[in-house]
Every structure is written in structure tokens, then in C-alpha cells.
Amino acid sequence: MSEKILHSYSGIFDTPDEIIHAAEKTVEAGYTKFDVNTPYPIHGMPKAMNLEPSKLGYAALVFGLSGTLTALFVMYWMAAIDYPITVGGKPFFAFPKYIPIMFEVTVLAAAIGTVSTMLFFFFKFPNNAHPLHDTSYMKKVSSDKYGLIIQADDPKFNEDEVKVFFASLHAKDVEPVYYDMEDINASPKIYDKKFIGGLALTFILVSGITYFTLNKLMFMVPFNWMMYQDKLTVQEKSSVFPDEFGVRAPVAGTVARGFMPYEFPNEPELAGEVLLNPLVPTEKNLALGKKKYDTYCSPCHGDFGDGDSRLRGQFPNPPSLHSEKVRNWSDGRIFHVITMGQNIMPSYSSQLTREEKWATVLYVRALERSKNAKESDLK
Amino acid sequence: MSSSQSNVDYQHKPLPSSFTKIGTALLAIGLIIVIIGYFIDPTRAAFNNLILLMFLVSIGLGSLFLVGIEYLGGAVWSTPFRRITEFLASVLIVIPIIAIPVYMHMHDLYHWTHNEAVQADKLLKGKEPYLNLEFFTIRIVVFLLIWLAFYFLLTKNSKKQDTSKDQGLTKKNIKISAIFMPFFALTITFSAIDWMMSLEPHWFSTIYGVYYFSGTMLAALAATTYLLIYLNERKLLFKGLNQDHYYSFGALLFAFTNFWAYIAFSQFLLIYYANMPEETFWYLARWEGSWIVFSIGLIIVHFVVPYFGLLSQPSKMNPKRLKFMSLWILFAHFYDLYWLIMPTYNKEGIVFGWMELGFPLLAVGIVALMFGLKANKQNLIPVGDPKLIRGINFRL
Incomplete structure (x- = not known):
């Protein structure tokens, strides 16, 4: 056993009024290093103990403001400088929408910063020992009693005087609190x-x-839930075929079911001569053609085929569909362009079926007719 | 409790005569300017009258709310100051008189009162079942009756308690306050919608009532804080009033400053983000011409200055600072109401002249005079209230 060192004298009180009175008297008696322990905060205690307002508020202010500025800078840098993306049609640096996040980060930084300051600066973490721990005094004041201690390192401290002083306050259970130097020096x-x-x-x-x-x-089976199976998927190597391709080409001379290959991929003029439109211009076919035209053609060709693209010059505008050349083309020639594409225009085979392409041709014909009507149309 | 009642060392003294004199003078000057204003430019005067009306509703109804919430929450710390809020709530008696000129200029103020405009406008026609003169009149009369009824009920019981010392009256008032609260919430929301939001009948904001309520609370608290410090400096209240009482009012002013900013920003952010033309035009109107200066000024006057003025703990306890900040907040609330109402009168820019000065003078005059009249007749603290002693001994 090492030597016991006196930490303080403690006294117990029964009511909040008594402890307030005791604190006031202690201040009056000139003690500065004393503390009060109560099971709950008592109104008026800071004043009775003559405490200065806590400096912790300044830590909260500094941490909070640093949070605000960090959030502002991070969002400004990310959204306006490093990777500008338009969101909701707002400017890149749209201050109002940053405010909620700045507010949140302020609160977070202030809360974490204040608690950390309290722990590391005021409580000297990781030191977690205090002479008052594990004393009968601490047990009492954490249940239903109110306690006051006067520390031995107070300049006015004198064992006998303090005992007399506690007696004058009618304190109960006045007893010294000791601590071990070993405990304090021991590593946390x-x-x-x-x-x-x-x-x-x-x-x-x-x-x-x-x-x-x-x-x-x-x-492992069954934890993989059949996520991985023995079949080959796209881009995987095959161990069966010598060329190691997982995806096989069709056998020569065959086509897939329901698929009709295009007959004249490289012969536009021949296509124009040979191909005939199998559809008649009924209301239903024209409606289908209009729908497909509006979806796939109009972004570049314009709603009425004038070549007035809605894309505002992001692509070169295509020529008008009302030109002499296009009007003199046969249906099959236009069908060829839709199928194979032309110049910068890509193929639309994957978007449109054969029937839809023919319906679109019908609608293009109707558009042409609307701008260059024959005299007989007016009758 | 009855034994401790006798401990209250209170003698009723009248207010300094300068208080009522200044009040009367302000009232007279304000009234003259207002009457001249009505002769020269009735429309402009009516808009200013509406600001005055909403400002007085803020003080009167906000104070009545403070009285009610104190009973309902069983608040102890504020009991010694309940009389100040009760006297301020007496402004409600004047409200019907202030509302009459507004009612007489309905056609100048409210677009939706023009029948031919309503018939030509699909949106207004859809709102016609609510926004029509007959229903509007009924609503306003009902609101005024509700406010006056609860004002008289609550203050009558409180006054009776001074002599009878009957604790049952506190219980009675708690019940009345409980009934008052839902009525308060509905009436303040709909009066803000009827009187102010319907100035722009096409526009709507569901948070508008809460926005007005936040300003109301600030105005009522600021007026109470100012008068509390004023009375205490002249030793007209009780002994033992200390910084802890001041701190509570300072903290509430600070809290509601933040509440106002929160609500105002919520309203703005939603409209800004959704960016729908039927909502944004209201803010755009306040962002054009010289109104942009006024709108940015609102943020500074109503939030930045009170926020930093009341941020630190000592500033919430310092009577000088509190006095200044409460007057500032009252000014900020007037500024806020001007910002809400006047852009409808003049879209081009701020209108400010002698007429805009006359109405605030009248407002201050009315509040001072109503307070003075009540304060000279009644005790300045509720001497019969069972919570009084605990309130006086309140410590943080």
C-alpha cells in the first residue's frame, strides 16, 4: 500500500436549499477550490458558487463557424469548379440550396467539436480517474443527497478550520477523501x-x-442464391470452342426466327427500284407513322421535315425533306435511308420494325404533300 | 402558499406621467398624419393602414398567446410578468377600429373583390367560394369576436385573483387557455391569409400562417421585454428581479429570431427550388427595382443583427442591450410587414415618405396609451397568483 494523500473534505446536505446556502457560505468564507455534486442540476447554483460563464461556448462558436465555411467551400469547389453539373436549372454556384447543408454541417461540427473539447481539454481524456470516484460520498450524491467538497489544495485550506466550517453549515457525514498517488500516476x-x-x-x-x-x-452453395451459374454470359470465354468465343455467330446460310435481313445493304438505287411500300395510307398507318416520325425523326428533321432541328446546332442540321430530290425519290429509296442511314444519320433498324419504317415513309410522303400540294388536292 | 403571499413586497404605483404623455403625443401626431394621408392618397394610406393593423394584431394577439401559454405550460418564471402581456393584449380592443378603414378600402387593396376581374380569371373563379366579400366579412368578424372573448375571459379571472386570491381561478384560466390554443392557431393562420396573403390572390404558400406567427411572437416578446426593463428601471415592479429573468426573455427573443429565419428560409427555399412560375413571381416582385435592396435588408435587419446581438450569454442578461434589441426587433417586425404588403401597392420600388412615418407613430402611440391606461388602474404584478413567489425566486 502506498501513501494516502488528502484530496478534500466532503459534507452531505439533505435539501437543495441547504446546498445553495452552503455554496454561498463557502464563497463568503473565501474558498475558491471547492465543488458541489448534486443528483440533478439545481437552479441558481452557478450564481451561488460564483462561477464564471463557461468558456466552452467559444469552442462551439469556432467549431460551428469552421463547419459552416467548410461546407460552403466544399460545395462551391465541387459543384461550381471541379465538376460543374446543372441541377434543377440553377446556376452552378446556387447559394440558397447550400444553406440547409451549411446549417447541418455547422450543427454537426459544433456538437462534435464541443464534446471533444470538453473531453480532451477540460476532462483531460484519456485520463479517466478522479479521487472522488468509488467513494461513499459519490454514491450518496448520485442518488438523493447533495454534497459539497473543499479541496486540500485551496490556499485557505486547513483541516481543523474546514471541519469547524462544515459543522457551522450543519453538514452531515463530514469526512476526508484520500487518493493514491499510484492511482493518479498509473497509466489510464x-x-x-x-x-x-x-x-x-x-x-x-x-x-x-x-x-x-x-x-x-x-x-458457396447455397449462400450464393444461384447468383453465379455455369452458363456463359456476354464477354466470357468458352472452353468448348477452339476460338474461345462465348457468343457464337449464326450458322452460314441461316437467319434467326422472325428476323428478315435487309436485302440491299449496299445498293441504294436498286432498293429504290425494287422495293414497294406494302402499306396503304390508312388513318391507322399514318397515325403510326406520325408517332414514329415525331419520336425518332423530328429531333433532327424538325416537326414538319424542314430540317429545322430542335437540337439547336449541336449536330449539323439535315437537309429539308421537301427538296426536289427527296420528293422524287421512290418509297423504297427513303426506306433504304431509314434502314442504312446516310452521312451522319445512323441506321434506325434497331428502333423501327419493317412495318413501322414503311408507316414512317407514308407519313413523310404526307408531310411532303402538305407543302407541295397538287392542284387536284384542293378540289 | 397563502402564508408566502404576504411576503410579496409590492405597492401599486402609477406609471411616470411622461409615459402616457409621450403616448398621447405620438398618437395625436400619428393620427393627424394618417387623416391627412387619407385625404391626399387614400389607396396608399389604406395599404399603410393594413401594415398598422397587422402590427397591432401581432402585439395584441401575440401577447394574449403568451398569457395563454403561460397558464397552459404551468410556467413559473414568467408569472410575475404576466400583467405586462395582459396589458399589451388590451391592444386587441382597438383592433376593430383599425380594421374599419381597411374594410372601407377593400377594392383598393384586394384584387379579388372586383367581380368582373374574378369572372375573367379561372384561378380566381376557383377560389371564389372562399375569397368573396360576404364570407371574408363573416370570417373577420368571427376572428375579432374570438380574440376579444378570450381576452376578456382570461384577464377578468386574472384581475379577480388579485383580491380574492382564489387558486381556482388559475385552474379556470388553464382550461380557458386550453380552449384558446386551437382557436388561436386557426385564427392567426386565417387572418394572415385573409388580410395579407390575399393581396396577391394568385399566390399561395402553406407556411404563410406560421411565418406571420413567428413575427407575432417576436413582436409580443420584444414589447414585453422592453416594458419589463422600463418598469424595472423605475422600480415599479417587485424587488428581486434579476438577470435570470432577463436571460429568459433574451433567450426567447433569440430563439424566435432563429425560428423566424428558419420559417422564412423554408418558404423561400421550396419556392426557389421548385421554380414554378405561379409561386416564384411573389419573390421576383420583391427582387425588382429598389425592392431588392429592401429584401436583402430584411435578412440583415430581421436576422443578422438580432442574431449576433443576442448570441452571447452576457448580452441576453444586459438590460441595456436587451432594451435596444427589443426595440430593434419591433422595428424589424414592422419592416417585415412592410416587405410583405407594400410591393403589392407599388411594383416599381420602395415607397417611403411622411405617410409611412405617421403610421408607426400611431402604432407606438396606441400601444403605449392602452398599456398606460391599464397599468394605472391595475397592479403591475399578479399579486394573487399562487405561482408568483416561485416566479420571483426563479433562478437559472
């Missing part, structure tokens, strides 16, 4: 080998289990 409990070992073990277990689950377990 969190550097304990067992604690560190426990932390390391937890770390290894958690990361090991996570690694096993995500990298091994998920590939």
Missing part, C-alpha cells in the same frame, strides 16, 4: 493490455468475418 485504463488486446481481437474478428462473408461465403 484504456492503455491496459487486456483492453488493447480486446480491441485488437474485435478488430480482427470483425474484419475477418466481413472478409469471409463477402469474398468466400457468398460464392
Whole structure:
């Protein structure tokens, strides 16, 4: 056993009024290093103890403002400088929409910063020992009593005087509080080998289990839930065929069911001569043609085929569909352009079926007719 | 409790005569300017009259709310100052008189009162079942009756308690306050919608009532804080009033400054973000011409200055600072109402002249005079209230 050192004298009171009175008297008696412990905050205590307002507010202010500015800078830099994206038609640096986030980050930074300051600066973390811990005094004041201590390092402290002083306050259970120098000098409990070992073990277990689950377990039957199967998917190598292609080309001379290949991929003039429109201009066919034209053709050719693109010059505008040349083309020639594309215009085979292409041709014919009507149309 | 009642060392003294004199003078000057204003430019005067009306509703109804919430919450710290809020609530008695000129100039103020305009406008026609003169009149009369009824009920019981010391009256008032609260919430929302939001009948904002309420609370708290410090400096209240009482009012003013900013910004952000033409035009109107200066000024006057003025703990306890900030907040609330109402009168820019000065003078005069009349007749603290002693001994 090492030597016991006197930390303070403690006294117990029964009511909040008594403790307020005791605190006032202690201040009057000139003690400066004393403290009051109560089970709950008592109104008027800061004044009775003559406490200065806490300086913690300044830490909150500094941390809060740094949060505000960090949020503002981060959003400004990301959204207006490094990777500008238009969101909701707003300017890149749209201050109003930043305010809620600035507010949130302010609160977060202020809260975390204030608590950390309190722990590390005022409570001297990781030191977690205090002479009052594990005393009968602390047990009483954490349930239903009100306690006052006068510390031994107070300049006015004198053991006998303090005892008399406590008696004059009618304090109960006046007793000294001792502490071990060893306890104070001992390294904090969190550097304990067992604690560190426990932390390391937890770390290894958690990361090991996570690694096993995500990298091994998920590939075992039945935990993979049939996610991975033996069939080949796109871009995978085949071990069966010598050329190792997983996706096979069709057998020469065959076509897939329901698929009709285009007969004249490289012969536009021949297509114009040979192909005939199988559709008649009924209301239904024209409506289908209009729908497809408005969806796929109008973005570049314009709603009425004038070549007035809605894309505002992001692509070269196509020529008008009302030109002499196009009007003199046969239906099959236009069908060829839709199927194979022309100049910068791509093929529309994957978007339109044969029937839809012919319907679109009908609608283009109707558009041409509307601008260059024959005299007989007026009758 | 009855034994401790006798401990209250209170003698009723009248207010300094300068208080009512200044009040009367302001009232007289204001009234003259207002009457001249009505002769020269009735439309402009009517718009200013509407600001005056809403300002007085803020003080009167906000104070009545403070009285009610104190009973309902069982608040102890504010009991010694309940009389100040009760006297301020007496402004409600004047409200019907102030509302009459507004009612007489309905056609100048409200676009939706023009029948031919309503018939030509699909949107207004859809709103016609609510926005029509008959229903409007009924609503306003009902609101005024509700406010006056609760004002008289609450203050009558409170006054009776001074002599009878009957604790049952507190219980009675708690019940009345509980009934008052839902009525308060509905009437303040719909009066703000009827009197102010319907100035722009095409525009709508569901948070408008809360926005007006936040300003109301600030105005009522600021007026109470100012008068509390004024009375205490002249030793007209009780002994033992200390910084903890001041701090509570300072903290409430600070809290509601933030509440106002929160609500105002919520309203703005939603409209800004959705960017729908039927909503944004209201803000655009306040962003054109010299109104842009006024709108930016609103942020500074109503939020930045009170926020930093009341941020630190000592500033919430310092009577000088509190006095200045409460007057500032009253000014800010007037500024806010001007910002809400006047852009409808003149779209081009700010209108400011002698007429805009006359109405605030009249407002201050009315509040001072109503307060003075009540304060000279009644005790300045509720001497019969069972919570009084605990309120006086309140410590943080």
C-alpha cells in the first residue's frame, strides 16, 4: 500500500436549499477550490458558487463557424469548379440550396467539436480517474443527497478550520477523501493490455468475418442464391470452342426466327427500284407513322421535315425533306435511308420494325404533300 | 402558499406621467398624419393602414398567446410578468377600429373583390367560394369576436385573483387557455391569409400562417421585454428581479429570431427550388427595382443583427442591450410587414415618405396609451397568483 494523500473534505446536505446556502457560505468564507455534486442540476447554483460563464461556448462558436465555411467551400469547389453539373436549372454556384447543408454541417461540427473539447481539454481524456470516484460520498450524491467538497489544495485550506466550517453549515457525514498517488500516476485504463488486446481481437474478428462473408461465403452453395451459374454470359470465354468465343455467330446460310435481313445493304438505287411500300395510307398507318416520325425523326428533321432541328446546332442540321430530290425519290429509296442511314444519320433498324419504317415513309410522303400540294388536292 | 403571499413586497404605483404623455403625443401626431394621408392618397394610406393593423394584431394577439401559454405550460418564471402581456393584449380592443378603414378600402387593396376581374380569371373563379366579400366579412368578424372573448375571459379571472386570491381561478384560466390554443392557431393562420396573403390572390404558400406567427411572437416578446426593463428601471415592479429573468426573455427573443429565419428560409427555399412560375413571381416582385435592396435588408435587419446581438450569454442578461434589441426587433417586425404588403401597392420600388412615418407613430402611440391606461388602474404584478413567489425566486 502506498501513501494516502488528502484530496478534500466532503459534507452531505439533505435539501437543495441547504446546498445553495452552503455554496454561498463557502464563497463568503473565501474558498475558491471547492465543488458541489448534486443528483440533478439545481437552479441558481452557478450564481451561488460564483462561477464564471463557461468558456466552452467559444469552442462551439469556432467549431460551428469552421463547419459552416467548410461546407460552403466544399460545395462551391465541387459543384461550381471541379465538376460543374446543372441541377434543377440553377446556376452552378446556387447559394440558397447550400444553406440547409451549411446549417447541418455547422450543427454537426459544433456538437462534435464541443464534446471533444470538453473531453480532451477540460476532462483531460484519456485520463479517466478522479479521487472522488468509488467513494461513499459519490454514491450518496448520485442518488438523493447533495454534497459539497473543499479541496486540500485551496490556499485557505486547513483541516481543523474546514471541519469547524462544515459543522457551522450543519453538514452531515463530514469526512476526508484520500487518493493514491499510484492511482493518479498509473497509466489510464484504456492503455491496459487486456483492453488493447480486446480491441485488437474485435478488430480482427470483425474484419475477418466481413472478409469471409463477402469474398468466400457468398460464392458457396447455397449462400450464393444461384447468383453465379455455369452458363456463359456476354464477354466470357468458352472452353468448348477452339476460338474461345462465348457468343457464337449464326450458322452460314441461316437467319434467326422472325428476323428478315435487309436485302440491299449496299445498293441504294436498286432498293429504290425494287422495293414497294406494302402499306396503304390508312388513318391507322399514318397515325403510326406520325408517332414514329415525331419520336425518332423530328429531333433532327424538325416537326414538319424542314430540317429545322430542335437540337439547336449541336449536330449539323439535315437537309429539308421537301427538296426536289427527296420528293422524287421512290418509297423504297427513303426506306433504304431509314434502314442504312446516310452521312451522319445512323441506321434506325434497331428502333423501327419493317412495318413501322414503311408507316414512317407514308407519313413523310404526307408531310411532303402538305407543302407541295397538287392542284387536284384542293378540289 | 397563502402564508408566502404576504411576503410579496409590492405597492401599486402609477406609471411616470411622461409615459402616457409621450403616448398621447405620438398618437395625436400619428393620427393627424394618417387623416391627412387619407385625404391626399387614400389607396396608399389604406395599404399603410393594413401594415398598422397587422402590427397591432401581432402585439395584441401575440401577447394574449403568451398569457395563454403561460397558464397552459404551468410556467413559473414568467408569472410575475404576466400583467405586462395582459396589458399589451388590451391592444386587441382597438383592433376593430383599425380594421374599419381597411374594410372601407377593400377594392383598393384586394384584387379579388372586383367581380368582373374574378369572372375573367379561372384561378380566381376557383377560389371564389372562399375569397368573396360576404364570407371574408363573416370570417373577420368571427376572428375579432374570438380574440376579444378570450381576452376578456382570461384577464377578468386574472384581475379577480388579485383580491380574492382564489387558486381556482388559475385552474379556470388553464382550461380557458386550453380552449384558446386551437382557436388561436386557426385564427392567426386565417387572418394572415385573409388580410395579407390575399393581396396577391394568385399566390399561395402553406407556411404563410406560421411565418406571420413567428413575427407575432417576436413582436409580443420584444414589447414585453422592453416594458419589463422600463418598469424595472423605475422600480415599479417587485424587488428581486434579476438577470435570470432577463436571460429568459433574451433567450426567447433569440430563439424566435432563429425560428423566424428558419420559417422564412423554408418558404423561400421550396419556392426557389421548385421554380414554378405561379409561386416564384411573389419573390421576383420583391427582387425588382429598389425592392431588392429592401429584401436583402430584411435578412440583415430581421436576422443578422438580432442574431449576433443576442448570441452571447452576457448580452441576453444586459438590460441595456436587451432594451435596444427589443426595440430593434419591433422595428424589424414592422419592416417585415412592410416587405410583405407594400410591393403589392407599388411594383416599381420602395415607397417611403411622411405617410409611412405617421403610421408607426400611431402604432407606438396606441400601444403605449392602452398599456398606460391599464397599468394605472391595475397592479403591475399578479399579486394573487399562487405561482408568483416561485416566479420571483426563479433562478437559472
